[in-house]
Amino acid sequence: MDSVVIATGRWLYDGTAPMTVRIVRLDYDFWYAVGEANGDLDPDESPRLNADGYLFYVRHRPGWSDESEHFWPDSQGFATLEEAIAAAESAVPTAVTWRRHDQG
Template sequence: METIVATGTWMYDGVAPTTVRVVMLDYDFWHALGEAEDDLDVDESPELNADGRLYYVRHRPGWPDGERTFWPDSQGFDTLEEAVAAAESAVPGPIRWQ
């Protein structure tokens, strides 16, 4: 299940407000994709934190409000703090968190 745990806005090209979200998943997105595409090594397993979750960042345009399709722009992070820091370093300006 996906849960949006942080939302903010940054200015794309300095003029277009763009939403950034941190999403918590109870599965390893990239592992699940590899599994669905039958593209995993025999010994690969999901890499989840101690709570069985990972946090992913979406900072690029293209995920409209109300749309349930999520595709991350990042690796999975063990903590919300790590994901927020990754989001802030991925965009060329400050993020205004709500």
């Protein structure tokens, strides 16, 4: 399963402490996979990937990169990068400055 950091944002906590937020692209529906592993899916449930076979998730918590520990999102999955960015921005009190990464 593929996870890629698509965008990294920086915002200021309390006006002084820089904080990071990431948008991660997965080639699977994270929350569907959790439900499947736990046996909690409805019989008619299916993954809700976008037309390209991806979902975008917000990650606010520090300590994760696409090379280290297992990814755990801080959001639902979004069909577009723009929707994920909007969700990330609505969850923090100050403006976010974004750097987009090569989407490979």
